[in-house]
Amino acid sequence: MTTKKKKTGGLAGVVAGQTAICTVGTEGKGLDYRGYSIFDLAEHATFEEVAFLLLYGELPMIKELDSFKARLRSKRALPEAVAQTLEKIPATAHPMDVLRTGCSMLGVIEPENSFDDQLPTAERLLATFPSMLAYWHRFVTDGTRIDFESNEDGIAGYFLEKLHGKAPSDLMREAMDCSLILYAEHEFNASTFTARVCTATLSDMHSAITGAIGTLRGPLHGGANEAAMELIEKFSTPDEAEAGIMEMLANKSLIMGFGHRVYTVSDPRNEVIKGWAKRLGEEVGDTVLYPVSERIADVMWREKKLFPNLDFFSASAYHFMGIPTALFTPIFVLSRVSGWAAHVIEQRSNNRLIRPGAEYIGPGSRDFVAIEDREPDGGMV
Ligand SMILES: CC(C)(COP(=O)(O)OP(=O)(O)OC[C@H]1O[C@@H](n2cnc3c(N)ncnc32)[C@H](O)[C@@H]1OP(=O)(O)O)[C@@H](O)C(=O)NCCC(=O)NCCS
Structure with a gap:
């Protein structure tokens, strides 16, 4: 009898630290943010309430939410130097590179001078990423320099309005808001872990988030919604x-x-985003993308027992909102910055340098050979 070799590596199953922010995969399918089920948050909360929960540890009271939202609104405008930097990025660039650069530039113009600034810095990033993405997109597509004024009081509506130059439908605003909730946090995933590794060296918030954006970009992580x-x-x-x-x-x-x-059983976020994709498809009169997506999911379950993750139906949901495919992963950033920043803050609260060991598999000890005495190995020129 042959037994299949178990895959190793990738830190699979390794507990790399403690967190009070999120649990993923309890019983193979659960997701809670600070003890609240993702289903309750998706149904009853707004993204701003969830971002507050992640950053400050508790759901806000009405007054706290009002002032949090007012602060976010007041922080939307980009500094001139950031806007100018975005204008220099060519239309051919990937928008993830735009946000990575925008984040880094914001850190140059408004550095986090002390860890006492961490919450205002997190709020500034949360408020400016939608502005950065819409500003660059509109500038390279139709030459418009958007302003940052808006009657939209939440991030979802603000982003859609600035992207399309008009207010979104209620359904689209609500669907976007819910998708931001679903993307907000996911424990020690690759980008969050990047942010924590960077933070653990006592580096600044902008460096941690810039690194996280670079990690999220890959198709095995956030880039999967574009690839889907x-x-x-x-x-x-x-x-x-x-x-x-x-x-x-x-x-x-x-x-x-x-x-x-x-x-291992299912991604709980899938059933929520799938519902939104269906409703959005009906609103825009789709007869192809949603049925095709459903069939792909059926085949994948039948053939491989693989279930769709959040990225799969997010793709058609965003498409129905008129969002260009290249902006799908950057929208993930607009949301996940809340989770990343919460992890930066948590890491700092009980910090130790993250520096794992490695199993060495290279050559044993060898004598050094002077350059003129080395034999060609046939491999390198
Ligand atoms: C998410 C992901 C990276 C997890 O990777 P992982 O834990 O390292 O799992 P593995 O790559 O070891 O997958 C286990 C097996 O399932 C297969 N598998 C996993 N995901 C698959 C997929 N999306 N399509 C086809 N086969 C898949 C693998 O090929 C592997 O088969 P094998 O054992 O015969 O080699 C992986 O499922 C994947 O690449 N998915 C597609 C990208 C994606 O959607 N990413 C977003 C994640 S939220």
């Missing part, structure tokens, strides 16, 4: 999608938006 869209768009009927996915599976291709390192 590119896949779904290839098919014009569910039958075509089924045939295409079967062929990809036969070729051992990865199907983006499926599978998860921690969840």
